[in-house]
Each structure stands twice: as structure tokens, then as C-alpha cells.
Amino acid sequence: MQNLTLLDGQKFQITIQRLCRQLIENHNDFSGSVLIGIQPRGIYLARRVAEELRKILPESKIMQGDLDITFYRDDFRRQGSPLVPNQTKIDFIIEGKKVIMMDDVLWTGRTIRAAMDAMQAFGRPAKVELLTLVDRRYSRHIPVSADYVGIEVDSIASQRVVVSWKDTDGEDKIVLVSETQE
Amino acid sequence: MAGLSTRHLLGIKDLNRADIELIFETADTFKSVLNRPIKKVPSLRDVTIANIFFENSTRTRLSFELAEKRLSADVVNFAASSSSVSKGETLIDTVNNILAMKVDMVVMRHPYAGAGIFLSKHVKAQIVNAGDGAHEHPTQALLDAFSIREKYGDVAGKKVVIVGDILHSRVALSNILCLKQLGAEVMVCGPTTLIPKYIGSLGVKVEHNLIKALNWCDVANMLRIQLERQDIKYFPSLREYTMLFGLNKTILDSLDKEITVMHPGPINRGVEITSDVADSKQSIILDQVENGVAVRMAVLYLLAGQTP
Incomplete structure (x- = not known):
């Protein structure tokens, strides 16, 4: 097994902050906007982004929720x-x-399709945008693209992209894992 | 993640503790789905389920049907009273004819014990037992235990007394097996004639004095007297039964602690339980009904999810 670190430490933090600034550009004070992390791993991204936004915009109320898509897969x-x-x-x-x-991680896009369905159960949003930390390009099964992207990665199907988080896993890191052939 | 260890739900007997806990965890999520503005998920959209009821039912049939519809399954209903069964068709023929119409799962209630097990050996579909004679009623036991877990946080270590017609009750047997599996202490209470002779071998206590039983327990599950299954008289009169084993507000208030009252329905008000007890804040009878849909959704979801 071969691990290639794509992003970690300060660069990881800079990427998160850049994503936050891009969000602020489009959502101002977040009075009409909400953040939704997709279970199981997207919730850590949403929590981190919400935390950073609260630091940058202490006056704003940043609303953030977790969405499970299991029944919509x-x-x-x-x-x-x-x-x-x-x-x-x-x-x-x-x-x-x-x-x-x-x-x-945005890969085949199927999770996002399921999430769009799952979200309908909570009402009709005015607009839906997608933010992803890692975009695995050229691997989509359905036409989905992200509005905000942390990094873009070219990978093959047998590889995996693993994101770990400071709060839950001990360090901020994005790793590309390849199974070595025997 | 492993799914259920069984392909059918024929009885609690076939479930291990991990299965029951998996069903409860899944039911938790479905309960939150049921509290959303849109109470439906698309999981079972390509699954067809036949509800085959050879015996009358209100709650169980409605609850299963709602659970199936909330999961977006296609549902067909069949009641024996209005079918060709009365013309002499056998159970296997009836069900195979229904399956020929491309049905994936069968939810069946039948007056004979073991009907579900028999069917599971002879037809291809997955079978969910919705009550077979005086044998088992697994989803009722699951929703009862789920309601106790919801009220107390855990079933293990809780003392539950099942009062009434234990002999003819499939709810009693399934409840005993389920509660024991989850680590609860179980007692049965009723007239000597309505307690099976060897019930102690299931690891339950037996008590014939209602007040003593109630003072022992945390939860009392009051069963209905199943007159339709009693071919002979098991006690002198309903009035006497009520005097000795009926739960009323005076008894409830006289106990040392506040117990929780359950009933699987249908209630015979004034027989096993009085109206003021059934409607009191200690009663979780309607919570049981609400949880029934979530638990049945969990069972159907977990069974249907197994690769065909």
C-alpha cells in the first residue's frame, strides 16, 4: 500500500480558510444561508467550515446541520x-x-444525488450549492459539479482519498491511498 | 457492517442480541424520519410486499401498511375472509399465486402456530410473521422492548411483569424471549389456569398475586384475555378476573413506586385495565403504537436490504 500526502498542516488550514472567504463572497452574513454536512465524513468538513466562519464573522449566526443519506442511496x-x-x-x-x-470527497457524484433527494424532506431550498474539499476529477457517474473546491485530484478507481481531521483523527491531512500490486 | 443474521422474521427465537440492537438503532433513525414534514424515504421503491392476514387485525395491519408505504414499497393487501381461501385453496397455493405476481416479501398473520415457518420453507419470498396463533408475534415484542428502551434508556436490568392470559398469548412468548435476550428480568402473572405449566424453563418468575407482581416491577405489560382462543372456561367469570387481575387507578396509586403501564392492544377497557389507567401519564400505550411503525420500518428495511 502506498500513501501520498496531498495536503496537510498549514496548507490544509489555508485551503479551508480560502473556502470560507469564497463562501462569504456569495453569502454575505449568512442570514439566509445554511451549511449541511453529508454523513458520515462530510459533517467534519461542515463543522470546521462553520467554526472558521464564526471566527471571521462573530456577529453572524452560522447554522449547520448533519444530513444522512442512507435511505436515499x-x-x-x-x-x-x-x-x-x-x-x-x-x-x-x-x-x-x-x-x-x-x-x-466528491467522486462519482451519487452521494450528492442522494443528498439532494434527502434534503427535499426538509423543505424546498431557494438555492443549493456544493462545497467539497477534494474533487476527484474525471470520475463522475452522473453530471454533478462542485461550486467550491479545496483541491482537485486526478486518480484512478482503485485508489482511495482519505481525509482526516485535527479534532477527530489527530491531524489535518488528505492522503491518496494506492493498493500496490503484488 | 453485518446485517441481520436471518432472512425471514419468523420469531424472536431466531434473533440474537446484535440483531435486536441493530433493529433498534435503525428504528431510532426511522423514528426521526417519521417526525419530519415529509415522512417518506425511497429505500424500498423497487420492493413489493403482500400483507396476508388470515386473522383480524387493526393495529398490526395498519402499522405494517404504513411502515411499507413510508419506505415507498408497493403494497398489496389480502384478507382471508374475502378471498378464495374459503373455496378450499391451500396456504402454499394461495401464497404462490400471490408471488407469481412478482411479490418480494410477505407479511403474514395466521391463526395456526408455525404457519410462517412452514411457508418460509416452501416459498421463495421473505416472510415476516405478524402473529401466528399462540406462538410468536415478533414485531410486537420488538416495539414493546423498544418502548421500554425509549422510556428508561436501556432494557437490561429492568423488571417487567406480563399480566394476563399467558397461555394463549403470542405477545407474551415473544416478549419473554426478547426481554430476556436484552437482559431484563421477566415475571408472568395471571390465574393458574392461564399460566403454562413449564413457563419457568424460559427463565421467568411466576406470581399469582397482582399487587406483589406490580410492587416488584418497573413495567407492567397488561394483556387482553383472548376469549376467541379459549375453547373451555379457564376462570369462573370476567368479573372475577377483573377483581383479581385487573389494573385500576387505586392499585396503581397504592404502589411504592411509579411503574410504567403497557398494553399491546386491543384494550378491553374495564377488564384487564381501567380507562383512567389506560389514559394516565404512566401509560405508554400510544407510544407503543407510534414506535410500532418505526420498528416495522426497521425490520422491513433490514430484511429487504439483503441481496436477493
């Missing part, structure tokens, strides 16, 4: 056993809001 009955759902925690109204969905 398109591979149900196509795996050995059903996936165990995670918690959805959205304690605000989405209706009429600008929603910024966040996931750590």
Missing part, C-alpha cells in the same frame, strides 16, 4: 447487507434558504 439491495444509517440533525428550516451542501 441508489445501491440498496445491490450490496450484501443494508447500510446502517447515521443520525440526521437539522434543527432549522431549509425552506427558502440557500443551502451549501458539503462533503469531504
Whole structure:
């Protein structure tokens, strides 16, 4: 197994901050906007972005929720056993809001499709945007693209992109994992 | 992540503790789905489920049907009373004819014990037992235990007494197996004639005095007297049964501690439980009904998710 670190330490932090500044450009004080992290790994990105935004905009109320998409996936009955759902925690109204969905890695785009469906259960948003930390280019199964991108990566299907977080995993890091061939 | 260890839900007997906990964790999520403005998820959109009821039912049938619809499954309903069963068709033929119409799962209630097990050996579809005679009623036991877990945080270590017609009750057997599996202490209470002779071998206590049983327990599950299953008289009169085993507000208030009252329904008000108890704040009867939909959604979701 070969690990290639794509981003870590200060550069990781600078990327997060750049994403926050780009969000502020479009969402001003966030009075009509909400952040939604997609379970299981997108919630750490959404929490981190919300934390940074609160530092930059101490006066604003930054609303952030977790969305589970398990029941909306398109591979149900196509795996050995059903996936165990995670918690959805959205304690605000989405209706009429600008929603910024966040996931750590954008790959096939299927998760995002499921998330769009899942979000409908909470109302009709005025606008939906997508923010991703890592965009694995040229690997989409459906036409989805992100509005805000941390880094772009060219990878092949057998590789994995793993994002770890300071708060939960000990360090900020994006790693490209390749299985070495025997 | 492993799914359920079984392909059908025929009884609690077939479930291990991890299965039950998986069902509860999944039901937690479905309960939050049921509290959303849009209470429907698309998971089972390519699954067809037949509800086959050879016996009357209100709650269970509605609860299953709602659970199926909330999961976006296609649902067909079948009641034996209005079908060709009365013309002499066998159970396997009836079900195979339904399956020929491309049905994936069968939810069945039947007056004979073991009907679900029999069917699971002879037809291709996944079977969910919605009550078979005086044998098992697994989803009722799951929702009862889920309601206790919701009220107290955990089932382990809780003392639960099941009062009434234990002999004819499939709810009692499934409840005992489920609660024991989760680490609760279980007692049964009722007239000697309505307590099976060897019930102690299931690891439950037996008590014939209602007040003593209630003072022991944290939760009392009051069962209905199943007159339709009693071919002989098991006690002199309903009035006497009520005097000895009926729960009223005076008894409830006289206890040392505040216990929780449950009932699987349908209630015979004034027989096993009085109206003021059924409607009191100690009763979680309607929570049980609400949880029933979430628990059944979890069961159907976990079973249907197994690769066909």
C-alpha cells in the first residue's frame, strides 16, 4: 500500500480558510444561508467550515446541520447487507434558504444525488450549492459539479482519498491511498 | 457492517442480541424520519410486499401498511375472509399465486402456530410473521422492548411483569424471549389456569398475586384475555378476573413506586385495565403504537436490504 500526502498542516488550514472567504463572497452574513454536512465524513468538513466562519464573522449566526443519506442511496439491495444509517440533525428550516451542501470527497457524484433527494424532506431550498474539499476529477457517474473546491485530484478507481481531521483523527491531512500490486 | 443474521422474521427465537440492537438503532433513525414534514424515504421503491392476514387485525395491519408505504414499497393487501381461501385453496397455493405476481416479501398473520415457518420453507419470498396463533408475534415484542428502551434508556436490568392470559398469548412468548435476550428480568402473572405449566424453563418468575407482581416491577405489560382462543372456561367469570387481575387507578396509586403501564392492544377497557389507567401519564400505550411503525420500518428495511 502506498500513501501520498496531498495536503496537510498549514496548507490544509489555508485551503479551508480560502473556502470560507469564497463562501462569504456569495453569502454575505449568512442570514439566509445554511451549511449541511453529508454523513458520515462530510459533517467534519461542515463543522470546521462553520467554526472558521464564526471566527471571521462573530456577529453572524452560522447554522449547520448533519444530513444522512442512507435511505436515499441508489445501491440498496445491490450490496450484501443494508447500510446502517447515521443520525440526521437539522434543527432549522431549509425552506427558502440557500443551502451549501458539503462533503469531504466528491467522486462519482451519487452521494450528492442522494443528498439532494434527502434534503427535499426538509423543505424546498431557494438555492443549493456544493462545497467539497477534494474533487476527484474525471470520475463522475452522473453530471454533478462542485461550486467550491479545496483541491482537485486526478486518480484512478482503485485508489482511495482519505481525509482526516485535527479534532477527530489527530491531524489535518488528505492522503491518496494506492493498493500496490503484488 | 453485518446485517441481520436471518432472512425471514419468523420469531424472536431466531434473533440474537446484535440483531435486536441493530433493529433498534435503525428504528431510532426511522423514528426521526417519521417526525419530519415529509415522512417518506425511497429505500424500498423497487420492493413489493403482500400483507396476508388470515386473522383480524387493526393495529398490526395498519402499522405494517404504513411502515411499507413510508419506505415507498408497493403494497398489496389480502384478507382471508374475502378471498378464495374459503373455496378450499391451500396456504402454499394461495401464497404462490400471490408471488407469481412478482411479490418480494410477505407479511403474514395466521391463526395456526408455525404457519410462517412452514411457508418460509416452501416459498421463495421473505416472510415476516405478524402473529401466528399462540406462538410468536415478533414485531410486537420488538416495539414493546423498544418502548421500554425509549422510556428508561436501556432494557437490561429492568423488571417487567406480563399480566394476563399467558397461555394463549403470542405477545407474551415473544416478549419473554426478547426481554430476556436484552437482559431484563421477566415475571408472568395471571390465574393458574392461564399460566403454562413449564413457563419457568424460559427463565421467568411466576406470581399469582397482582399487587406483589406490580410492587416488584418497573413495567407492567397488561394483556387482553383472548376469549376467541379459549375453547373451555379457564376462570369462573370476567368479573372475577377483573377483581383479581385487573389494573385500576387505586392499585396503581397504592404502589411504592411509579411503574410504567403497557398494553399491546386491543384494550378491553374495564377488564384487564381501567380507562383512567389506560389514559394516565404512566401509560405508554400510544407510544407503543407510534414506535410500532418505526420498528416495522426497521425490520422491513433490514430484511429487504439483503441481496436477493
